[in-house]
Amino acid sequence: MSSHIVLGDEALALGAVHAGLTAAYGYPGTPSTEIMEYLQSRFAGALVAQWCANEKTAYEEALGTSFAGCRALVTMKHVGLNVAADPFMNSALLNLKGGLVVAVADDPSMHSSQNEQDSRYFADFAHIPCLEPTDQQECYDMVRVAFDLSEELHLPVMIRLVTRLSHSRASIVDAPAREKTPPSKATDKQNWMLIPSLARKRWDKVLSIQDRLLALSEASPWNKLHIVATPERKSPLGFLCTGLGFNYFRENLAEMPGNDKVPYLQVGQYPVPAGLIRRLAETVETLVVLEEGYPLVERLVRGVLPQALRIRGKLDGLVPRSGELTPENVRPAMGLPLHECRSLGLASGLPEGSCEELDETALPGRPPQLCKGCPHGDSYEAIKDALAAYPDGLVTADIGCYALGVLPPYAVPETIICMGASIGVAKGAWEAGYKHAVAVIGDSTFYHSGITPLIDAISAKAGITVVILDNSTVGMTGGQDTILPGSRIPALIQALGVDPEHIRVVDALPKNRQENARIVKEEIAWPGVSVVIAVRECLETLRKAKK
C-alpha cells in the first residue's frame, strides 16, 4: 500500500489500472480528460489508453474489449454520452464478458460545457448500476467494485463524476493490483447480436435482474443510513444526500443544533435505494434532499400523489435548481444563516453584508479569451472581412476554443450548439433561404462529428462554405493530438465530392488576412459546397512541444 496525491480523475484511472484494466478509450472533454491523460502518461505500453474519433467509437471499441473477455474503461464528459448513447443503451442488453466501466464526468454550473445534464438519468434509462463517489479515495475504490459488478451482472456500470471531484486533488491509499484477464472471447453469440428476436430475450433478462440491482443498492456500503431518531420520536429534519451534496451537508453539519442526532442518508450507489429512503423518511417530519445535479431522487420520492411527509429541495426552490451545490447554498436548507462576507469594491470598502448582497458588478469581469496571437483570431478577422460584402451572411460555429470568438473583438459566430452542429445548421439555414452561410469548425471537431453533416451538404448540393480551423490539436482540453493529421482533410473531402477547385488551404497568419478574406469571400459567392482549411498550429501546443 502506498499513498498518492491525485485528482479525482487520476484516482479513478489508477483504480482501473489496479483492477486489471486492459484497455481505455475516450474522447477529450472537460472535466473527464485527465483520466486518459493519467493512463497515457503513467502506463503507456502497459495497457491500451487511446483517444478515439468520438465517444461513440470509443464506446464500441470498449465493447470489443469486453467481448474479448478483458476489462475496459470508456471515458467522456456528460455531453459525450449523448454521442455514445446508441452503443451505451444497447450495451445494457448484451451479456458483457469483460467488465465495462463507463466513467462520465458531469459539469454542473457549466464551467466548460453547453449544458449541465445529469448522467445518472442515462444509467437509470439503460437500467444499469451507477456509482457516485464523493472523494478521491472513493473514485479509486469504486472503480474496482464497478468492474466486479459489471462482470457479475454482465452489465456496463457507470461511475458518475462531477467537475469539483474530477479536478480536486487529495491523498489516496492504493490496494494490491489485480492481474489483467487474458483474452478469451464470449462464446454465447446469441447474447451479443441484437436482432429483434434475440434482443427481446436480452431485454427480459435485464428487466428480470432489476430486483437484484436494487438489493445490491440497499446493501451497498456507499449507501449509508445514519438514524438516531425513531418513528415514535421523529426528528424535525432529515437529509437525503447524493454525490457532493453529502460533502456540503457534512461541512455544515457541526453548526446544526443537536447535530449528532440529525438523521441522514448518503446515496452513492444506484438504482435509488428505496428501502433505505423509506426507513429514513419514517424518522423525520421534513425530508430535505441535497442532490448534486438534477433532482432525480427528489422527483422520485415526491411522486405525484399527496403524502404526509414534507419533502423539500430543488423542486420547491429551497435549494438552487441550476448550477452546482456549494457549501454555502445548502445552508438555508439546513436552517443555517449565510456567512457574513467582507465585500470590497473598487476605491473604497463597502459595508459588510451577507454574501448574497455583494455587488460583483463593481469590478470589471475577466472572461476567458483566445490566446494572444491565436490563429483562430486571424481566421475570424478574415471571415468578418469576407462577410462585409454579404448583408444576409450567417455564421454557425462549433465546440472548441474558437467558441471564444463570440466575444469582442471578433463577435462572429451566431450559433454554437454541439459537436459538429455548425455544418448541419448552416445547411439547414441555407435551404431555408440564407444563401451566404458559413460554418466554422475545428479539425478535431470535424473528425469527431463534422464529416457526416458535410456528406449531407454535398448530397444536397447546399451552397455553404465550411471553414475548417486546422490547428493540429484538440486545443480547449489541453492540447491532445488530433486523431489524424489535418493534412488528410483535403483528400478526404475531395473523395466525398467537394470540387477540388473549391477546397482552399490557406495559412492562418496575420499577414495573410486580406488574401484569406478574399478567398473566403470568393467561396461564399460560389453556389456549391466549398471548404476553406485555415492551417496554423495552436500556440499552446507549439509552446509545449518546444519545452
Add this chain to the structure above:
Amino acid sequence: MKYDIILAGVGGQGVLSLATVIAAGAARAGLHVRQSEVHGMAQRGGSVLAHLRLSDTTIFSDLIPRGRADLVLAMEPLEALRYTDYLAPDGAVVTGIEPFLNIPSYPDMDRILSPLRLIPRHRLIAASPLAKQAGHSRAANVILVGAASAYIPLEEAFFLAGISDIFGRKGPQVVALNEKAFTLGRTAPEAGQA
C-alpha cells in the same frame, strides 16, 4: 488546525503551481489536503479561482465557503480584490501588485490597492523584481508562497520540503533558486506603500 486558502489569478499565470508547493509542504507536515483546481475553458486567459484546504481532521467540502477563507493568495491585484468576499473577518490577503493587462477596462491601480489595504492583515508584494533577484522571472509564484508563509500556520521547514518535493526532479539548481525566492518573498517589504 484548519486553514483555508483561496488562490486567484489569470488563466496561464501559474495559479495552480502556488497551490502545489503549499500542498506539498502541508502533506509533509502530515495534514489532510484538498485542492480544487480549474481546467478547461475557464483557463483561457480568464479569471481563475482555486481552493486549497489544509486540516488535521477530515475535509469534507472541496470548496471553501464564501466568508470563511483564512487567506486570499493572488498572482495579480484585480483578481485578489475580486475574491475578497471569500475572506473570513480576520482573514489575510497576499498578492502580487503587477497587473495582468488583458482586458480593456483595467481600473487604476490605486482604486484596487486602497481597498486591499483596508484589510488589516495584508501583504502587497512586487513579486517580479524579487523573482529576477532570485534568478528567474518565473519564480514569482514562489515569491508569493514565501510572502504567504508569514500567515500560513506551517513551519518554514515544511515549505522548504515542499519546494524540494516539487522542484527536485528539475535539479539542485532549480531547488536552490526557488528556496531563495521563498526566502525573498517571506521577508519582502510592503510594495508601493502610499
